[in-house]
Each structure stands twice: as C-alpha cells, then as structure tokens.
Amino acid sequence: MNRLVKILIALALLIVVILIGAGMYFYNYAVVPSEKDFLAGDTPGTDVESKKPEEKWFKDESNREYWDLTSEDGLKLKAIYLPAEEKTDKNVIMAHGYMGTAETMASFAKMYHDWGYNVLVPDARGHGESEGDYIGFGWPERKDYVKWIDKLINENGKNAQITLYGISMGGATVMMTSGEQLPENVKAIVEDCGYSTVNGELSYQLKDMFNLPSFPLIPVTSVITKIRAGYFFGEASSVAQLKKNKTPILFIHGDADKFVPFEMLAEVYDATNAPKEKFVVKGAEHAQAYNVDPEAYKDKVNSFLTKYVK
Numbered sequence: 626m627n628r629l630v631k632i633l634i635a636l637a638l639l640i641v642v643i644l645i646g647a648g649m650y651f652y653n654y655a656v657v658p659s660e661k662d663f664l665a666g667d668t669p670g671t672d673v674e675s676k677k678p679e680e681k682w683f684k685d686e687s688n689r690e691y692w693d694l695t696s697e698d699g700l701k702l703k704a705i706y707l708p709a710e711e712k713t714d715k716n717v718i719m720a721h722g723y724m725g726t727a728e729t730m731a732s733f734a735k736m737y738h739d740w741g742y743n744v745l746v747p748d749a750r751g752h753g754e755s756e757g758d759y760i761g762f763g764w765p766e767r768k769d770y771v772k773w774i775d776k777l778i779n780e781n782g783k784n785a786q787i788t789l790y791g792i793s794m795g796g797a798t799v800m801m802t803s804g805e806q807l808p809e810n811v812k813a814i815v816e817d818c819g820y821s822t823v824n825g826e827l828s829y830q831l832k833d834m835f836n837l838p839s840f841p842l843i844p845v846t847s848v849i850t851k852i853r854a855g856y857f858f859g860e861a862s863s864v865a866q867l868k869k870n871k872t873p874i875l876f877i878h879g880d881a882d883k884f885v886p887f888e889m890l891a892e893v894y895d896a897t898n899a900p901k902e903k904f905v906v907k908g909a910e911h912a913q914a915y916n917v918d919p920e921a922y923k924d925k926v927n928s929f930l931t932k933y934v935k
Contacts, residue, residue, distance in 0.1 A: 793911065
C-alpha cells in the first residue's frame with residue numbers, strides 16, 4: 626500500500642469520525658430532551674403560560690384527574706384529564722409542542738372545556754411526567770395517541786366522539802396519527818403550525834440556525850437516531866400520513882411563521898383528500914395564531930368542529 630493510499634484512508638477515517646461527532650452533537654441538540662436555548666420564551670405549547678387566567682383554572686386540582694398508560698415499547702405515559710361540567714360524548718385529545726408539557730396547554734384546554742368537551746392532555750414521551758429519553762417529533766408518538774384514543778373510548782364509552790388537536794410538534798403528531806387505522810369515534814382533527822416532514826423541518830432549522838446544508842449532517846444524525854431512538858427522520862412524514870387520512874381536518878398557520886415555515890402549510894393541506902379547511906392568521910409568528918386573534922381562532926375552530934361533532 627503506497628503512501629498516497631494510506632493518506633486517503635486516513636483522511637476518509639477522519640471525515641467519518643468528524644461526521645459521527647457532528648451527528649452526535651446534533652442528536653443531543655435536537656433529539657435529546659433538555660432545555661433548548663433556541664426556543665422562544667412565549668411559545669404556546671412549549672412554555673408554561675404562567676400569567677394567563679386560564680392557568681389558574683387549569684392547575685386547580687379539583688378540575689383534573691390523572692391518567693396513564695404503557696406504550697407499545699414499555700414507556701409509562703402520563704396525561705391530565707379534565708372532565709366536562711356536564712356528561713357528554715364530546716372529547717378532545719391534545720398534543721403539545723416541542724419541549725412543552727401538558728401544563729403548557731391551558732389556553733387550548735380551557736377553550737375546548739368551555740365548549741363542553743372532556744379534555745385529555747398527555748405529556749409526550751420524553752416530556753413532562755412521561756418516560757422516555759428522546760423526542761420522537763410525532764412519529765413514535767402517533768402510536769401513543771392511538772392508545773390514548775382507545776383508552777378514552779374504554780373510559781368514556783363506545784359513543785365517545787373524539788377530536789384530535791395539536792400545536793407545533795403536536796400539530797405534526799396529530800397529522801401523523803391521522804394516517805393510522807383510527808376508530809370511527811375520531812370525528813375531526815385540528816392542527817396548528819405542524820411541519821410537513823421531520824427531514825424538512827430539521828433541514829430548515831440547520832440552515833436557519835447554523836447556516837449549514839442538510840447533507841451530510843441530517844442523514845448521519847438520522848442513522849444515529851435510528852440506532853438510539855428507533856426511527857429514521859425520513860420515516861416521520863406528516864405528508865405521507867395525510868395521504869392515508871380519512872378524517873376531516875382543519876389546518877392553521879400564521880403567515881409570519883419562521884420556525885415552521887409558512888410554506889409547509891401548502892404541503893400538508895395538499896396532501897390529504899379528506900374534508901379539509903385552512904385558516905391563515907395574518908402576522909402570526911410560530912404558534913402565535915391564537916394569541917394574535919383569539920376570537921377569530923375560536924370562531925374558526927368551533928365552526929369547523931360543529932360540522933363533524935354532534
């Protein structure tokens with residue numbers, strides 16, 4: 626083996642080591658649950674809404690129960706359940722945002738509760754009180770939500786009507802859940818600013834935050850994620866799941882969203898042939914559509930749901 630070949634092999638090995646190191650860094654940065662310095666402090670579905678009047682109501686122990694279940698892969702998952710004031714078949718299962726918890730969903734829980742819904746708000750795996758050492762970006766969580774749906778039907782009866790609602794990563798979670806075999810009890814889905822694909826969202830963030838191209842770091846990190854968390858980024862696609870969706874769905878997005886780019890709204894909206902509507906909130910940044918115009922937000926969601934939830 627001549628010297629040039631040895632040098633080339635050494636360089637190739639060095640590049641591999643550097644890529645693996647960079648992939649591990651990005652895995653820890655994006656996939657491992659921890660405090661994230663890039664998250665806005667007032668993002669609904671991400672941080673606790675400590676100054677809103679709904680928060681006091683939501684935290685009142687007399688209003689809530691605690692549910693749990695075990696995921697297919699053995700994680701103990703937790704949820705907050707807020708029964709309606711009067712007995713009803715109307716139910717909503719909510720999905721919070723990236724690094725949020727059930728406790729961050731007070732405004733939306735109160736909105737549905739005021740409409741007479743039973744409200745179930747799980748902590749996603751790796752978040753809040755639920756077990757897990759990685760973020761699934763909605764992909765493994767979709768199976769968790771199928772189990773939450775089944776549990777709610779078992780607890781509230783075979784006539785339970787269920788709406789799925791999610792914001793940000795939670796929006797992607799309910800879109801990914803839409804492609805599963807869901808019982809007829811699931812009547813409607815409302816997603817707010819969810820991303821079209823995990824590959825697309827992470828590639829966008831890599832460019833936006835680090836000014837780096839997606840290749841080769843995203844594929845390398847995806848392999849690491851498969852080894853450590855059990856899924857490839859390429860599997861996690863709202864678009865692919867929506868193509869199988871049969872449930873009526875409302876898509877919400879702010880046209881000033883720079884975290885999950887506004888352009889992704891068209892991708893997810895066009896992906897499904899189910900009954901669908903979209904609601905664009907002018908000037909709303911990521912996950913801020915409700916805060917920018919809460920009355921219009923409530924009116925749109927309520928008018929959509931009344932078409933499918935009796």
